[in-house]
Amino acid sequence: MNFGVVVFPGTWSDRDCGWVVDQVLGARLTYLWHKSPDLRGVDCVILPGGFSYGDYLRCGAIARFSPVMQAVAEFADRGGLVWGICNGFQVLCEAGLLPGALIRNDSMEFRCVWTDLIVERDDLPYTRETRRGEVLRIPISHGEGNYFADPETLARLEEDRQVVFRYRENPNGSANSIAGIVNRRGNVLGMMPHPERCCEAELGGTDGLKLFQSVIQSGVEVLTA
Amino acid sequence: MALLAKVTVTPKPVVNDPQGVTVRGGLEHLGFAEVRDVRVGKYIEIRLDAPSAEEARRRVEEMCRRLLANHVIEDFHFEISEADIDHLSTNGDSLERPESHLSTDGEPAEGPGG
Numbered sequence: 543m544n545f546g547v548v549v550f551p552g553t554w555s556d557r558d559c560g561w562v563v564d565q566v567l568g569a570r571l572t573y574l575w576h577k578s579p580d581l582r583g584v585d586c587v588i589l590p591g592g593f594s595y596g597d598y599l600r601c602g603a604i605a606r607f608s609p610v611m612q613a614v615a616e617f618a619d620r621g622g623l624v625w626g627i628c629n630g631f632q633v634l635c636e637a638g639l640l641p642g643a644l645i646r647n648d649s650m651e652f653r654c655v656w657t658d659l660i661v662e663r664d665d666l667p668y669t670r671e672t673r674r675g676e677v678l679r680i681p682i683s684h685g686e687g688n689y690f691a692d693p694e695t696l697a698r699l700e701e702d703r704q705v706v707f708r709y710r711e712n713p714n715g716s717a718n719s720i721a722g723i724v725n726r727r728g729n730v731l732g733m734m735p736h737p738e739r740c741c742e743a744e745l746g747g748t749d750g751l752k753l754f755q756s757v758i759q760s761g762v763e764v765l766t767a
Numbered sequence: 768m769a770l771l772a773k774v775t776v777t778p779k780p781v782v783n784d785p786q787g788v789t790v791r792g793g794l795e796h797l798g799f800a801e802v803r804d805v806r807v808g809k810y811i812e813i814r815l816d817a818p819s820a821e822e823a824r825r826r827v828e829e830m831c832r833r834l835l836a837n838h839v840i841e842d843f844h845f846e847i848s849e850a851d852i853d854h855l856s857t858n859g860d861s862l863e864r865p866e867s868h869l870s871t872d873g874e875p876a877e878g879p880g881g
Contacts, residue, residue, distance in 0.1 A: 599809075600837055607834075636837065643839040645778075650785045690782060690840055715783065 543761035544570040546584030548614070548630075550605050551576070555591035555627065558738045566741050567754055576608040585761050586623040587614055589630025591683070591736060601644060601686050602632035611637060623667055623757065624730045628684055631722070631732035640723060640732045641699065642691030648715025652685040656746070657735055658710035659721050663703060666724060667760035668731050671752045678749040680735040682713060682721075687734040689716035689723075702726055707733055770817055771850040772827045776836045776843045777808035811835060814850050823847050 545563040549556045556573065564571040572582050576594075581587065594605035605611065611633070618624045618639055626634040634640045647653055656679055664674045672678065691699065696717055699705055707722035714734075722733030737750030778784045786807040794802045813830070817823035827845055836843040 599835070603834065603837070635839075641839075643837055645782065645840055646785050648783060648785050650789050688783075688785075692781070692839070715785070 543586065543758045544572060544584045545757075546572045546574045546581055546587045548574045548587060548589050548610055549576060550592070550594035550608060552594045552596050553590055553592035553629070555629075555736065555738060558736075559588050559590045559627070562738045562741045562750070562754055566751070567758065569758060574610055576605070576610045579609040579613045581610075581613050581617055586625060586757050587617060589614070589624070589626040589633050590738070591628030591630065594629055594633060597629075597686075600632075600636065601629060602634075602636040605629075605633045606637040615639060618725075618730050621727065621729050623760075625668065625757070626730075626732040627736060627738065628682075628687070628734055631734055632686065634730060634732045639730050640725060641695050642689055642717075642723070644686050644734070645688045645690050646686050647684070647688050647713075649713075652683075653687070653713050654681070654683040655713060656681045657713055657721070659707040659735060660710055661706070662708060663706045663724065666706065666728050666731070666756075668724075668753050668756050669706060670759055671756040677710065678707070678752065679740065679747050680737055680750055681739050682735045683739075684714070684734055687716065688714045689718075689720040689734075691717060699723060706731060707735070768817065768819070769850040770815055770820060770823045771848050772813040772815060772823065772845050773848070774811040774813060774827065774831060774835055774843060774845040775808060776811065776831075776841050777806055779840055779842055782840045808841075820847050 547556050547559045560571050563569050572584050574581060598604055614624055615637060632644045635643050659678045659680055661669060661672045661674055661676045661678060663669055664672050704723050705720055706724050709719045709721050712719045721735055722731060724731045737753045739745060740747040740750040784806050787805040790807060791802055791805040815823060817826060824847055831843040
């Protein structure tokens with residue numbers, strides 16, 4: 543399993559994701575610079591957290607025009623795994639790969655806290671090592687993670703079971719306590735919490751590892767199928 | 768012709784605007800009890816060349832749709848007027864001197880796709 547971690551100017555969680563892939567899981571790691579449209583044969587693209595392009599204009603608004611994002615959109619279109627974490631989720635929404643938008647937390651505060659996430663889908667490449675209803679403890683770290691979509695879009699998301707993670711206690715005002723959603727096809731995941739920050743006991747928890755291991759497990763099955 | 772577009776982007780009425788709520792609280796705190804509601808948006812000035820004001824309007828509309836506003840959460844409106852080229856902003860000046868806008872790694876600052 544070869545993970546590609548995209549690096550924009552202003553990305554800050556690329557090395558954290560890379561550490562988990564490379565050092566914790568021993569999987570293959572490729573950093574993908576935003577100026578290159580070549581995904582270099584990776585199996586799963588991670589759009590990590592941070593402040594791509596300084597969050598200028600809107601979070602993720604400029605990053606989506608990067609050469610790499612053109613390739614990511616085509617990769618997603620072919621069914622490739624695209625995983626947006628925090629700023630990566632914002633980029634996916636701006637790029638139209640996921641519906642809705644992420645606006646300022648209703649508290650107006652930057653929230654950096656542990657959250658309990660209820661798993662709504664355990665049948666995805668990202669969640670197959672979890673159980674529906676299971677609670678994962680994963681930290682958030684954002685000022686603009688308040689998920690917004692119009693009522694019709696929200697109803698459709700719920701009906702099509704596209705909500706993957708819900709906060710047990712809503713930390714930011716997100717509609718329907720949404721912490722993460724997937725596209726209808728199930729290959730593009732966006733989530734505000736940071737699983738890469740809880741993959742080793744020293745960091746206070748290892749629940750994030752389940753998501754990375756799920757992806758690896760999915761890759762293994764594709765290879766052996 | 769040299770034209771100036773003044774673009775205003777505001778959160779849609781259905782979108783909660785915690786910034787506006789917070790500013791309203793601040794104004795109330797200062798004694799402006801008459802304030803009923805505050806919405807915080809963005810103001811963007813664009814100087815552009817266009818053969819006509821009508822063509823400029825068409826182009827700026829497209830800029831708003833494709834980048835300046837996110838239609839999921841924001842509305843926009845703009846006015847077009849003749850640019851006063853004697854009063855270019857600092858940004859306008861520095862565009863002619865790109866060496867003054869260097870990023871930290873020494874590369875010239877670039878827009879997306881650069």
